[in-house]
Amino acid sequence: MKKRIFALLTMVCLAVSLAACGGSATQEETTSDTTAETTTSSDASDSDLLSLVEFFAADGEEVQSMLDAMLDAMLDAMQAQYEDQGISVNLYAEVYEMHYNFTIDSVVTTEETRPELTEALKAGTEASATSYYELAKTVKESVSNDVVIVVLTFFDGEGNELYTQSFSSAEEAAAE
Incomplete structure (x- = not known):
């Protein structure tokens, strides 16, 4: 169970990094931001944090609570990140589909x-x-x-659907 939750968290990190649709941040800005966040996180008292072994040894409710907080x-x-770029994002799941709906708030199309x-x-x-x-x-x-x-779907600021595309795990398996 812990392995699956950890894999889902990894997947969310991957999704966040992949889902950008031409954002304005440069690699240098991103690196600077990440370095600043890492430095701030390092300043936290080590005694307040669980070791990796303690984290995986914690009981199910405690681990679930920590993972929920990390996911949130x-x-x-x-x-x-997207709001800074003028994009609203809605992430949700339906049965076997994971949806990313991006609304480019500042763009109104004709x-x-x-x-x-x-x-x-x-x-x-x-x-x-x-x-x-x-x-x-x-x-x-x-x-x-x-x-x-x-499923990726893009909308303009008035809610007009601009583009949608789906990527199936079954198609990837067939392509290999």
């Missing part, structure tokens, strides 16, 4: 401008297709579903 923090960080943005989103999504298939495969290994489908 990661999802909050993902949402804050029938004439929508195809150009749709093509740009399609090109960016297809360029990262292998990563999304890997994400679906990783999640599938962590849950009881026979197949997992990662």
